[in-house]
Each structure stands twice: as C-alpha cells, then as structure tokens.
Amino acid sequence: MxxxxxxxxxxxxxxxxxxxxxxxxxxxxIAVHVIKETDLKVIMGYGVMTTPAxxxxxxxxxxxxxxxxxxxxxxxQK
Amino acid sequence: xxxxxxxxxxxxxxxxxxxxxxxxxxxxxxxxxxxxxxxFFLLLAMIYVIALIRASMNVERVRDYLAGKHKGVGYLLxxxxxxxxxxxxxxxxxxxxxxxxxxxxxxxxxxxxxxSPLINEVAVLLLLSLLGWKFTLLYVIVGMSVGILGGAFLDxxxxxxxxxxxxAKALARGKNSNATIQSTSVxxxxxxxxxxxxxxxxxxxxxxxxxxVIIGVGLGSALHGFVPDGWIQAHLGNGQWWSVPAAVLxxxxxxxxxxxxxxxxxxxxxxxxxxxTTLAFCMSTVAASFPEFILLKQVMQxxxxxxxxxxxxxxFTVMGWIFNYLTPFI
Numbered sequence: 001m002x003x004x005x006x007x008x009x010x011x012x013x014x015x016x017x018x019x020x021x022x023x024x025x026x027x028x029x030i031a032v033h034v035i036k037e038t039d040l041k042v043i044m045g046y047g048v049m050t051t052p053a054x055x056x057x058x059x060x061x062x063x064x065x066x067x068x069x070x071x072x073x074x075x076x077q078k
Numbered sequence: 079x080x081x082x083x084x085x086x087x088x089x090x091x092x093x094x095x096x097x098x099x100x101x102x103x104x105x106x107x108x109x110x111x112x113x114x115x116x117x118f119f120l121l122l123a124m125i126y127v128i129a130l131i132r133a134s135m136n137v138e139r140v141r142d143y144l145a146g147k148h149k150g151v152g153y154l155l156x157x158x159x160x161x162x163x164x165x166x167x168x169x170x171x172x173x174x175x176x177x178x179x180x181x182x183x184x185x186x187x188x189x190x191x192x193x194s195p196l197i198n199e200v201a202v203l204l205l206l207s208l209l210g211w212k213f214t215l216l217y218v219i220v221g222m223s224v225g226i227l228g229g230a231f232l233d234x235x236x237x238x239x240x241x242x243x244x245x246a247k248a249l250a251r252g253k254n255s256n257a258t259i260q261s262t263s264v265x266x267x268x269x270x271x272x273x274x275x276x277x278x279x280x281x282x283x284x285x286x287x288x289x290x291v292i293i294g295v296g297l298g299s300a301l302h303g304f305v306p307d308g309w310i311q312a313h314l315g316n317g318q319w320w321s322v323p324a325a326v327l328x329x330x331x332x333x334x335x336x337x338x339x340x341x342x343x344x345x346x347x348x349x350x351x352x353x354x355t356t357l358a359f360c361m362s363t364v365a366a367s368f369p370e371f372i373l374l375k376q377v378m379q380x381x382x383x384x385x386x387x388x389x390x391x392x393x394f395t396v397m398g399w400i401f402n403y404l405t406p407f408i
Contacts, residue, residue, distance in 0.1 A: 044176070
C-alpha cells in the first residue's frame with residue numbers, strides 16, 4: 001500500500017489536501033495510507049519550506065498549495 | 079480611468095436606490111460601493127498580471143540566493159525578497175526553519191519575515207490607486223526599513239541564543255556545512271504554465287482577501303460617513319506626540335492584513351489624521367498580531383518573542399514620529 005504523507009503545520013489548506021487525496025483514492029479504488037504530519041522537526045527533515053507538501057514513498061512530489069486533481073491521479077496510479 | 083467606478087456608484091445609490099448623497103447613509107454607501115468595485119477590479123486584473131511575471135519565483139530560490147550572502151547586503155536583500163516573494167503566512171514557520179537550516183543568520187531571515195506581511199503587490203496596488211504614489215513610496219520605505227533595521231538589531235543582540243534548541247542546532251549545522259544546500263533546479267516555464275499559475279494565484283488570493291476588502295472598506299465608509307467632518311482633524315490633526323504610540327497600541331488587538339487596512343488608511347488620511355500616525359496604526363495592525371506570534375513560539379523562546387514584539391512596536395512608533403515631523407517638508 002502506498003504511504004502518503006501530507007506535511008503542514010495545521011493550516012486549513014493542509015487538512016483539505018489530506019481530504020482531497022483520500023477522496024480521489026477512494027474514487028479510484030486505490031488503497032492508500034494518508035498521514036498528516038505536523039511535527040516541525042519532521043517537516044524540516046524533508047527540507048520543505050512551503051506547506052502543504054506531499055511526500056510519497058519518502059519522495060517530495062509537491063509543495064506550497066493544494067495539489068490539483070490531475071497531479072493526485074498521476075501519483076496514485078504510478 | 080477610475081471615474082467609471084464613481085459613476086457606477088452614483089448611478090446605483092442615487093438613481094436605483096434613490097438615496098441622496100447629501101445624507102450620511104448615502105454618502106457612506108456611495109463611498110463603500112465605489113471603493114469595493116474599484117478594489118475588486120484592480121485586484122483581479124493586477125494579481126493575474128503580476129503572477130504571470132513572477133511565476134517562477136519561490137522561497138526555495140530566495141533561500142539559495144541568500145545563503146552565504148554578506149550580512150550587510152543580506153538584510154536589504156532579505157527585506158526586498160520579503161516584499162516580492164509570495165507565500166502564505168501559514169508557511170512562515172517552515173520558511174523560518176528552511177532558511178535557518180541553510181545557515182542564513184536569524185536577522186536576515188527575520189528581515190524577510192517582517193517585511194513580507196507589510197509589503198506585497200496587493201498592498202502596493204491599493205495604495206497607488208487610493209492614496210497616490212508619494213504615499214505608496216513612503217509606505218514601502220517605512221516597511222522595508224522596519225524589516226532591515228529589525229533584522230540587523232536581532233543579529234546585534236545575538237538573537238539566535240533564544241531559539242528553541244532544535245532550531246538553534248539546525249542553524250549551527252547549516253553554518254558548518256555550506257555544501258549541503260542543493261540548489262533547486264531552475265525550470266523555465268511556458269506561457270501556458272504561467273497562465274495556469276497566474277489564474278490559480280488570482281483565484282486563490284482573491285478568495286482569501288475579498289472579505290478583508292469588504293470589512294476594510296466598510297470601516298472606512300463608516301468613518302467617512304459618520305465621524306463628523308473635522309473631528310479627527312481637530313483632535314489629532316497636529317500629530318500630538320502621544321497619538322502615535324496610542325495608535326500603535328490600538329493596532330495590536332486589531333488584526334487585519336494589508337488589504338483590509340488600506341481602505342481604512344485612505345479614510346483616516348482624508349479625515350485629517352497625520353500620515354505618521356496613520357502609518358503607525360496600520361503597520362501595527364498588520365504586523366503585530368498575537369495569533370502570528372503564538373505560532374513563532376514553536377521556534378523561538380518567550381524571551382526572543384518579547385524582544386521581537388517590543389522591537390516592532392518601538393519601530394512603528396519611531397517611524398510614525400519621524401513621518402509626522404517630516405510631512406510638512408514633503
């Protein structure tokens with residue numbers, strides 16, 4: 001199962017990012033494990049400066065905004 | 079070209095609603111409609127154009143650029159980038175840590191973070207259209223000076239002593255290993271990608287600020303329509319020395335972003351409040367807010383937070399006095 005981490009310090013956009021990914025994964029019937037990561041030390045460890053950021057299998061694929069539907073579908077189907 | 083909005087408002091208030099502009103309500107309503115339509119139009123048009131130009135600008139590039147810069151120019155650059163780089167205030171903490179782990183001194187990082195909420199393209203555009211270029215220039219100079227001097231001061235007092243320990247360690251690591259900064263790949267964007275970015279940016283910023291415009295213009299109209307003409311002029315018009323620190327203190331519990339406060343500034347200045355006092359009040363409203371400070375607690379100890387808060391309040395007060403003093407000469 002894909003492990004997806006959403007990094008963010010708890011702003012509204014971060015929560016929304018988690019919801020959107022979970023929703024699209026559900027629609028596509030892809031099993032994912034979405035984790036919301038709010039620990040600053042962890043966020044810093046990924047070298048991320050703008051949140052929300054998306055980490056898939058330990059790779060930073062996106063940061064700074066709520067990702068678009070197209071992007072999320074591409075990540076999930078990879 | 080902005081007369082269009084005046085005519086539109088007159089048409090709506092006088093012809094359609096049948097309220098005379100001579101009444102208090104009519105006057106305030108006219109002001110409100112004229113300003114909101116004008117500001118909304120400007121925002122949509124200009125955010126799009128600006129976003130198109132700066133689509134490839136981001137905090138990662140600023141960090142790579144600032145890392146290793148000499149301190150003297152560092153504050154100026156930090157503050158300038160703070161003015162032009164877009165980022166959501168909810169990213170302040172990750173940006174702080176990102177800069178810090180790249181070994182950038184706390185003062186330069188803070189020059190960036192202090193200037194950022196004060197000056198941005200939306201604020202500058204609104205100022206230009208509502209208050210003219212002279213005032214806009216003053217506003218930008220004051221905002222950047224506060225950022226630059228504030229940052230330099232924090233380094234002079236060795237503010238890094240009062241970071242939370244993990245942030246201090248990250249700073250020390252970053253200073254020792256300059257090689258670790260992997261420069262982000264510079265991508266060139268096609269016009270289509272720029273358009274996509276600009277459109278998203280326009281909707282995003284507009285979605286965030288429209289309510290502030292309504293609140294700001296609403297307060298401005300209320301001041302315009304209901305505070306008796308000459309009252310502010312008579313009581314505060316001479317720039318009495320105490321009025322500046324009073325304005326700064328009054329601005330602390332009030333929290334707004336620059337978009338909301340600028341229409342209020344317009345109204346206050348037209349009512350005869352001196353420029354320095356107005357600037358002090360508005361900067362305090364925008365930059366010194368408790369919610370933001372509580373967020374900074376995650377990376378700073380109370381002591382540093384207190385110093386920073388006192389620093390900002392002092393800076394706004396001093397700037398206010400200077401501008402009140404200088405106004406007759408400009």
